[in-house]
Amino acid sequence: RFIKSAAAANGVTLSDKGILEIWATELNAPKAFAKYVATMTHLANWERDQIGLSTDATLLIAEVAQCLKAWKPGAQLIERPSYMGISGQEYHLDFDFDGEGVIAITPHHVAVSAAIKKLLDIKSRPEHSGLRVMAVLDDRYDSKTAKREGLIMDALANVWLMSRLEERAGLTSRAN
Numbered sequence: 001r002f003i004k005s006a007a008a009a010n011g012v013t014l015s016d017k018g019i020l021e022i023w024a025t026e027l028n029a030p031k032a033f034a035k036y037v038a039t040m041t042h043l044a045n046w047e048r049d050q051i052g053l054s055t056d057a058t059l060l061i062a063e064v065a066q067c068l069k070a071w072k073p074g075a076q077l078i079e080r081p082s083y084m085g086i087s088g089q090e091y092h093l094d095f096d097f098d099g100e101g102v103i104a105i106t107p108h109h110v111a112v113s114a115a116i117k118k119l120l121d122i123k124s125r126p127e128h129s130g131l132r133v134m135a136v137l138d139d140r141y142d143s144k145t146a147k148r149e150g151l152i153m154d155a156l157a158n159v160w161l162m163s164r165l166e167e168r169a170g171l172t173s174r175a176n
Contacts (some may be wrong), residue, residue, distance in 0.1 A: 010035040064104040070169035085121030090131040101133040133157040
């Protein structure tokens with residue numbers, strides 16, 4: 001889905017065989033080639049940004065969605081809202097939860113750094129300066145690192161540890 005979306009933004013298609021294609025007349029070949037290269041650059045940059053990230057990020061996002069729905073069943077939950085950063089880069093947060101952006105991240109330093117850059121770019125744009133963001137940090141496997149990274153994220157977002165969100169949603173109970 002990501003590859004199809006990235007390709008479509010440049011007029012490139014992903015075939016059923018997994019081949020990126022763009023068709024053009026001979027006269028428009030240079031423009032089509034530029035669009036193809038732009039797509040490949042976008043995909044390469046995305047791949048570089050994923051180095052060191054957990055492959056369970058999709059699962060974490062799904063778990064956060066489940067918790068948010070259980071916590072506030074009547075709240076509006078929009079997936080992948082889009083925001084333009086001051087740099088001109090378009091970003092997606094994981095959710096818009098009743099007007100508050102939500103980003104789900106692991107405590108891995110690469111994930112935290114990428115989230116900080118994304119939020120800083122978005123919030124530096126004047127129309128997003130007042131944007132409220134909830135950063136859900138997965139503390140279930142390494143609570144010490146999550147708490148440390150949460151201190152850094154707290155400068156840009158309201159940090160929630162995943163264990164706290166699960167508790168608030170009624171999906172777990174804290175042992176006394």
